[in-house]
Amino acid sequence: MSVNRRVLMAKHPDAEPTDDCFTVDEVPVPEIGDGEALVAVRYLSVDPAQRMWMNPGGVYNMGAQVGAPMMSVGFGEVVASRSSGYAVGSTVNGMLGWQQYAVIDGDTRRAAPVPAGIDGPAALGVFGMNGQTAYWGLYDIGRPQPGETVLVSAAAGATGSLVGQLARIAGARVVGLASSAAKRDWIREELGFDEAIDYRADDLPQQLDKACPDGVNVYFDNVGGVILDLALERLAMRGRVVLCGAISAYNTNTPGPGPSRYRQLIRQRGRMEGFIVMDYAPRYGEALARLREWEADGRLRHREDVVRGLDNAPEALRRVLRGDHLGKLIVQV
């Protein structure tokens, strides 16, 4: 364990994060100081938001730095510790970066202990950021009621696939948008979505009309763009739009057009609201207990798509941005 292999951000991307945006190096494994611990990174979370973190200035006041390991959520094992908060052999989940070893300090906002019984892939997905995002975004912002219709974009993705199942648990009808037949089969047949629609279909507006005859009560927006406008056009009275992300705008440095149908919010007395899952950190335990219960009794299913090898992280990031994955995309370091 003398060498720490890292994938650094070499430059800010113009559009897609091409290979020349990254460079690999090897440095000595860092020494730890008082209050610190050394983590061997086992798995990396691959998230569309990482593309935004690569822009100059980043997003949400945080961003990847040129010349530093690419910013990433990861799961790892504590292999050395000079901190009372982290025992050797315990596991953590946090901002570890694209590297084999990371140093963490006592700041649990950067890396938090993972409860016993949760493995790496689940810690990053269903019981990690995606599960928390789906739980709080849907239940605290969207607030679906029994019998209402919930529309979810990127529905076969790590967050969307959970949102749909949580909406079903709340008694709502769920319509998911996904690009491939394999994805649509999965969310409809295995996850219990009521409808699955190809968002690239020429007759998407008509398919949405048919799938949402009483309009859309809650739209969980992971993508922005044209689909946000289509959802606003179909917003039911007092409908809610949960702004979770805008994947359609991530591969660019300039903001695209806004939703031209936003005035539907007036006509329909609607609400469009954004959130950042980190704000719910003090309540993560509350959501985790529910998510584990539902996962254990089979009501909440999840699937991980694992890419092997740290050096393949850039390609994995491009894949998640293209939507070329099912469920949670993860890099095994």
Next chain:
Amino acid sequence: MSVNRRVLMAKHPDAEPTDDCFTVDEVPVPEIGDGEALVAVRYLSVDPAQRMWMNPGGVYNMGAQVGAPMMSVGFGEVVASRSSGYAVGSTVNGMLGWQQYAVIDGDTRRAAPVPAGIDGPAALGVFGMNGQTAYWGLYDIGRPQPGETVLVSAAAGATGSLVGQLARIAGARVVGLASSAAKRDWIREELGFDEAIDYRADDLPQQLDKACPDGVNVYFDNVGGVILDLALERLAMRGRVVLCGAISAYNTNTPGPGPSRYRQLIRQRGRMEGFIVMDYAPRYGEALARLREWEADGRLRHREDVVRGLDNAPEALRRVLRGDHLGKLIVQV
């Protein structure tokens, strides 16, 4: 009182509601049936939203009809009644249309009795639709807290001028946008706005930055367009955008671009919400009691700009769309 002069909508406008969109006729004063009353229309409310009502299909499921009196809120006196709900000599406020006489039935959603002691101009403005819109939009949707900054567009208009004063009553700092020096002087010196800014100024972004150093906690949006984006750019953490109207888009049949900066709602955990004041009808009395109290003690000031003559209603409508008025624009029939 044998003749009822009316201004009809002759055709849907393409852009501005030009003179050829209207025609004047004279018909006999209608007979009333059981349960109906005849109202002599005294004052007409001139509202930007009327332009939207003129579009094919109207808006909010209601619209002006070609060949019928132009749809309008008005104030009038009951001059004949076969309804127990309306005494001759009492006054009403409701959808009376551009005409000298209107027939009303028992539906108080169409025409409601005006409490004693409220004159026509006040019944249409500060104690009517504008007062209710300002009250519920600001207090129920925007919810300003003491010390917060409230930004108001169309701030010298009938609704905006009240919104700013209600925000001051709630203990907020108020920044108003208005186009002329006379308007800005009025809202700053007579209505107590903390700042008044010319929204046509070349350095509008810089002026907004200076006037809102801690960002915008509540933006009360009457106009849409570029100013909505400028407000979103400056949204404070957990800021609220109250969607009341979109005057900038009214003189057109095609929706303009949406707010390209809507993703600020994610970053700032913001909320953008529309409302329709009619939904608050069951609670109008509650707001009216407060508005009358504040008007009586001088904390809520209002001003009416009165145009004389029914035939001048089309030009009055164009004036309100141009913003060429101070406070509440009214036609005296």
